[in-house]
Amino acid sequence: xxxxxxxxxxxxxxxxxxxxxxxxxxxxxxxxxxxxxxxxxxxxxxxxxxxxxxxxxxxxxxxxxxxxxxxxxxxxxxxxxxxxxxxxxxxxxxxxxxxxxxxxxxxxxxxxxxxxxxxxx
Numbered sequence: 001x002x003x004x005x006x007x008x009x010x011x012x013x014x015x016x017x018x019x020x021x022x023x024x025x026x027x028x029x030x031x032x033x034x035x036x037x038x039x040x041x042x043x044x045x046x047x048x049x050x051x052x053x054x055x056x057x058x059x060x061x062x063x064x065x066x067x068x069x070x071x072x073x074x075x076x077x078x079x080x081x082x083x084x085x086x087x088x089x090x091x092x093x094x095x096x097x098x099x100x101x102x103x104x105x106x107x108x109x110x111x112x113x114x115x116x117x118x119x120x121x
Contacts, residue, residue: 028105028106028107029050029105029106030102030103030104030105030106031100031102031103031104031106031109032102032103033106034047034106035102047084047088048084048088049084050084050106051084051087051088051091051106051110052082052083052084052087054087054107054110055082055084055114056082058073058074058082058110058111058114059082061073062074071120072120073111073114073115074114074115074117074118074119074120075118075120075121076114076118077118087110087114090110090113090114090117091106091110091113093113093117094109094112094116094117095109095113
């Protein structure tokens with residue numbers, strides 16, 4: 001199967017799965033769910049897509065802030081590509097070093113993880 005089609009299908013499956021799990025709540029993926037999903041090979045691959053998407057969203061927020069002369073959220077070196085593998089690595093390192101509740105959302109944790117990994121000076 002074409003890699004692009006596979007990624008689109010995985011992203012759609014992931015989105016539907018999140019919607020089904022979160023139908024009763026408006027929150028995103030929690031730390032507890034993140035840890036569970038990492039144990040399943042298919043969901044683990046979807047997490048990589050999910051965290052890459054979150055990372056890109058934070059990058060877009062940085063672009064917005066920069067265009068309005070607002071402080072950036074994080075300051076990566078050069079043109080560092082914010083990939084799912086990178087966001088997962090940064091997220092894992094940050095989670096290990098900090099104490100989060102199982103109900104804390106991964107998206108919020110990732111913001112602080114990126115700020116910690118690439119602080120603006």
